[in-house]
Amino acid sequence: xxxxxxxxxxxxxxxxxxxxSMIIFIVTFILxxxxxxxxxxxxxxxxxxxxxxxxxxxxxxx
Amino acid sequence: MExxxxxxxxxxxxxxxYATLFxxxxxxxxxxxxxxxxxxxxxxxxLAYTTFGRIRPIHTNAVxxxxxxxxxxxxIYYSLQxxxxxxxxxxxxxxxxxxGWQLIIVFAALTYIFGFTTGKEYAELEWPIDIMVxxxxxxxxxxxxxxxxxxxxxxxYVAIWFYIATFVTVAVLHIVNSIAIPVHLLKSYPIYAGVQxxxxxxxxxxxxVAFFLTTPYLGLMYYFMPKAANRPIYSYRLSIIHxxxxxxxxxxxxxxxxxxxxLPNWAQTLGVVFSIMLxxxxxxxxxxxLLTLRGAWDKVREDxxxxxxxxxxxxxxxxxxxxxxxSTKTVNAFTHFTDWTVSHAHIxxxxxxxxxxxxxxxxxxxxxxxxxxxxxxxxxxHFWVGTLGIIFYAVPLYWGAVVQTLMWxxxxxxxxLKYPNFLETVSQIIPMYATRAIGGALYITGAVxxxxxxxxxxxxxxxxxxxxxxxxxxxxxxxxxxxxxSRHRWLERKPVQFLILSLVVILIGGLVEIIPMYLIxxxxxxxxxxxxxxxxxxxxxxxxxxxxxxxxHSQMVRPFRSETERYGEYSKAGEYVYDHPFQxxxxxxxxxxxxxxxxxxxxxxxxxxxxxxxxxxxxxxxQSIMPSYPWLISNNLNVSYTxxxxxxxxxxxVPYEDGYDKKAVADLQAQAVQIATxxxxxxxxxxxxxxxxxxxxxxxxxxxDISK
Numbered sequence: 001x002x003x004x005x006x007x008x009x010x011x012x013x014x015x016x017x018x019x020x021s022m023i024i025f026i027v028t029f030i031l032x033x034x035x036x037x038x039x040x041x042x043x044x045x046x047x048x049x050x051x052x053x054x055x056x057x058x059x060x061x062x
Numbered sequence: 063m064e065x066x067x068x069x070x071x072x073x074x075x076x077x078x079x080y081a082t083l084f085x086x087x088x089x090x091x092x093x094x095x096x097x098x099x100x101x102x103x104x105x106x107x108x109l110a111y112t113t114f115g116r117i118r119p120i121h122t123n124a125v126x127x128x129x130x131x132x133x134x135x136x137x138i139y140y141s142l143q144x145x146x147x148x149x150x151x152x153x154x155x156x157x158x159x160x161x162g163w164q165l166i167i168v169f170a171a172l173t174y175i176f177g178f179t180t181g182k183e184y185a186e187l188e189w190p191i192d193i194m195v196x197x198x199x200x201x202x203x204x205x206x207x208x209x210x211x212x213x214x215x216x217x218x219y220v221a222i223w224f225y226i227a228t229f230v231t232v233a234v235l236h237i238v239n240s241i242a243i244p245v246h247l248l249k250s251y252p253i254y255a256g257v258q259x260x261x262x263x264x265x266x267x268x269x270x271v272a273f274f275l276t277t278p279y280l281g282l283m284y285y286f287m288p289k290a291a292n293r294p295i296y297s298y299r300l301s302i303i304h305x306x307x308x309x310x311x312x313x314x315x316x317x318x319x320x321x322x323x324x325l326p327n328w329a330q331t332l333g334v335v336f337s338i339m340l341x342x343x344x345x346x347x348x349x350x351x352l353l354t355l356r357g358a359w360d361k362v363r364e365d366x367x368x369x370x371x372x373x374x375x376x377x378x379x380x381x382x383x384x385x386x387x388x389s390t391k392t393v394n395a396f397t398h399f400t401d402w403t404v405s406h407a408h409i410x411x412x413x414x415x416x417x418x419x420x421x422x423x424x425x426x427x428x429x430x431x432x433x434x435x436x437x438x439x440x441x442x443x444h445f446w447v448g449t450l451g452i453i454f455y456a457v458p459l460y461w462g463a464v465v466q467t468l469m470w471x472x473x474x475x476x477x478x479l480k481y482p483n484f485l486e487t488v489s490q491i492i493p494m495y496a497t498r499a500i501g502g503a504l505y506i507t508g509a510v511x512x513x514x515x516x517x518x519x520x521x522x523x524x525x526x527x528x529x530x531x532x533x534x535x536x537x538x539x540x541x542x543x544x545x546x547x548s549r550h551r552w553l554e555r556k557p558v559q560f561l562i563l564s565l566v567v568i569l570i571g572g573l574v575e576i577i578p579m580y581l582i583x584x585x586x587x588x589x590x591x592x593x594x595x596x597x598x599x600x601x602x603x604x605x606x607x608x609x610x611x612x613x614x615h616s617q618m619v620r621p622f623r624s625e626t627e628r629y630g631e632y633s634k635a636g637e638y639v640y641d642h643p644f645q646x647x648x649x650x651x652x653x654x655x656x657x658x659x660x661x662x663x664x665x666x667x668x669x670x671x672x673x674x675x676x677x678x679x680x681x682x683x684x685q686s687i688m689p690s691y692p693w694l695i696s697n698n699l700n701v702s703y704t705x706x707x708x709x710x711x712x713x714x715x716v717p718y719e720d721g722y723d724k725k726a727v728a729d730l731q732a733q734a735v736q737i738a739t740x741x742x743x744x745x746x747x748x749x750x751x752x753x754x755x756x757x758x759x760x761x762x763x764x765x766x767d768i769s770k
Binding site: 047 | 141215217219221284294295298299302303310570571
């Protein structure tokens with residue numbers, strides 16, 4: 001733990017954490033966007049209908 | 063494919079639903095009492111158990127963990143089984159979860175009433191109950207994951223992602239924020255002090271809002287909104303983006319609760335930036351919920367369930383826009399410590415959580431009981447009374463907040479504070495507090511109407527303990543399909559890997575924020591004149607924590623002229639290094655107390671003033687709304703744990719000299735005699751071994767270190 005302490009303690013300013021966090025976020029966000037838009041339409045439709053298919057016989061509709 | 067027959071457990075859903083309604087009424091009633099105390103201070107009844115400082119945590123905890131907590135579990139146990147096409151993994155775990163959670167709530171209420179509290183907002187539970195919470199939470203997670211693993215659907219629907227994120231994040235937050243060293247069974251000191259404690263606490267506090275009040279309810283929205291509207295969610299793609307962006311961003315935003323406080327600037331800025339970014343996913347989610355009703359808006363006119371959902375989702379949108387705006391430094395300088403925060407929180411609690419819960423129950427109960435809702439008219443009445451309640455609650459508080467903050471900041475032409483007496487700014491907004499109480503009363507009236515309606519529905523119907531369902535077992539995937547699929551597709555059917563990834567995502571933000579606070583010494587410049595509390599002051603501080611003084615008084619003078627003029631020198635991070643826990647507070651119903659002890663300061667009052675003020679504040683200020691604390695004058699100070707407290711403090715790094723625990727009680731008594739003798743010269747006769755003496759010692763110590 002002391003080693004880590006020394007290492008981080010020597011960082012000139014803590015500002016670097018703000019920059020790191022921003023980079024991590026932007027990269028993650030872009031990857032997620034790419035993934036989401038690469039999903040096929042039929043898959044999306046199938047997923048989004050999951051709550052409506054609960055295979056229950058005895059539920060009365062109002 | 064061969065169909066398998068299985069049964070959903072409805073009984074556990076019913077149990078949680080009843081608990082939700084029960085605690086809703088209790089939690090709101092306590093809130094109403096607290097609201098009325100602002101207008102009628104005599105409603106504290108001069109009793110320790112009913113003072114604002116003790117019932118406010120009962121109200122907040124009851125609403126968050128008892129009402130919303132049980133509401134969340136009701137919805138999760140209903141929807142998880144149906145989305146997984148599987149019964150809950152293990153019925154015994156379900157009922158351990160249910161009864162364990164109710165037991166925790168009862169313990170929480172009892173300990174708060176009797177003044178056993180850690181003094182950290184929304185995390186006031188003492189350590190044995192914290193351990194119970196962790197254990198029951200694991201039972202819940204175990205049961206949930208068991209169910210997900212034995213599911214009969216391939217894809218894990220987005221609502222369940224929100225449930226998984228809730229489980230994993232709340233576990234991390236609760237454990238990290240609750241680490242403490244016990245003094246005895248119902249008293250402990252957190253391992254963090256001052257600025258670190260504040261940062262950890264608000265990292266927790268903010269994300270308790272995010273991952274206890276928001277993500278599980280978003281999961282419920284993604285299930286029950288399509289159910290009630292009988293159409294799929296507007297955009298499933300948007301829900302995926304909503305999920306990942308939300309859990310990634312939320313975890314960073316905690317420091318926005320500490321703007322202009324003695325927290326390093328980089329941490330404050332981090333909090334602001336991520337709070338602003340949060341608008342995007344939050345509004346994405348809101349739009350996704352509302353657009354689900356496209357082409358079905360005519361149904362909203364007819365169906366009370368949809369009415370509740372529309373207002374709930376709109377309230378979510380409003381509070382998630384308002385929150386980021388309040389996180390900017392300019393707005394925060396204006397709204398922080400005022401009723402704006404309280405109003406903001408209630409838009410979320412009454413609108414988003416409350417209305418989503420009621421809408422869900424109105425939809426679910428008739429189905430579980432195979433009947434129609436007893437009265438649609440009553441449900442509509444509940445809706446309108448509740449909506450009016452929210453408006454009557456929020457608008458006067460916003461108004462009052464603006465009036466009060468402007469009064470705090472107003473200077474005369476000569477450059478003096480126009481309203482130097484804090485009480486004047488409170489008296490000015492008492493009518494707003496009265497109207498707020500009316501709003502609260504309306505909302506609780508609506509809730510009672512809801513309970514009656516649901517009770518009548520239950521009486522009229524016949525409960526299905528189980529619901530039969532059919533689905534084919536999940537077939538192993540062919541290698542052809544697996545090789546062609548995308549990575550997220552893989553992830554979406556692997557709950558454990560999904561959990562780990564969610565954990566990584568939320569840990570990144572938490573670690574970047576918290577680790578540097580520990581490791582970089584320059585973040586908290588030490589001040590050599592800052593010394594540990596004397597034993598008597600330490601005991602006094604524990605009384606301060608016990609009575610929940612932090613619920614009305616901050617200990618954080620922000621670096622504004624309006625504050626330094628009113629309270630004195632602004633607070634420095636180094637002044638809090640021995641504060642286990644920190645007591646910065648988040649709301650000023652009374653003045654800041656951080657420089658209260660500075661003899662040359664703006665607010666200094668002699669010991670005799672504090673004595674009389676604690677006995678009956680209205681003897682000194684007729685308009686005061688502070689409760690009386692007569693028991694502090696009759697109670698003897700318990701010093702049997704003082705040596706242990708010193709040893710615990712030493713173990714946390716507070717530099718008392720070696721072996722000081724043995725001398726502590728003698729020092730304590732000597733200082734107490736000195737204060738009691740001083741009081742005698744002012745004509746007040748009091749034994750030195752009373753609690754009031756310790757509290758006075760603590761108050762007179764506040765903020766004095768740097769002026770020595």
